Amino acid sequence: MTDLKVLETERLILTGWRADQLDDLVALHGDASTARYLSASGAPWTREQAESRLAVWMDEFANHRMGKLRVIRKSDGALVGRAGYSLYPPTGEPEIGYALYPEYRGAGYAREAAEGLRDWLFRETDWTHFIGFADVRNAASLKILRSIGMEPTKVAVDNGMECQFHVLRKAV
Template sequence: MSLDLFETERLVLSGWRMDQLDDLLALHGNPNVSRYLSLSGAPWTREQAETALRGWIELFETRQLGKLRLTRKSDGKFIGRAGYGIYPRTGEPEIGYALFEEYHGVGYATEAASGLRDWIFRETDAPHFIGFADTRNAPSLAVLKKIGMEETHVEVDHNGLTCQFHVYRRPHHV
């Protein structure tokens, strides 16, 4: 099985390997990237990154889900991660993304999320997926809206953050 899942106009979304742990640690070890991912907002430790990476690899191998590596087509540069996790409280696929700061504001998160939105309905039988972000994380919430997600409710998530939840339902074709 190829580790490349799909491409968008500017990005390649692919599965992870354990030898790429340092990339994930560089991303989530950055306090500005991790600040909206947990109540403490603390950068990830090597152990946290390794646990996440093992989980994403397993999810990719078993369900073709998981948070995926984002690399830029133009130069192969690792710029972040995007993909689907499984929300622990409900078992629903949940979309998420995190990019290095220097790649914020140029549409990469929206491009990856749009590609993931289309991919999940093309490749799986999922009736919907959810997305959520800390209510203080306006850029992330904007991405969810840009890809057409509907706001549902505000809830304290499994990490203790007050989050705005969204849903995107499988389109019905007549």
């Protein structure tokens, strides 16, 4: 098997997903508190939805060395959630996103992963910018986007939700 590690931060390791890790994704996105800001319905993902997304992320990882990645805590190997980039379908731009299991929220892991991803993208790829967005009611996620230097651009509907979009451009 190839090395699935993409990057490492002070406390975290981010790796690609494997098909045999589907149950981890079902547990994460099957949680109502995680799913509430991922779609207009706020419904937890079914196993089939998780399987479909996992296939997309594995494909993005294999073909672009990006995609949403597993976020693992170094100190004990615990899976704390997922973070990474997807290619935003309407524009093809990298779009940063993250979600953590409830018990790991509030410890700075999402921000640390987002900072690492920001630095990795500009260091390891030819991309000159990336976007991010969150439901306008998701104050915690919006705070993370701003904290890594992203600038608000517009409010628009995505996946049935009113979202605040952001962009971060590589300094030249």
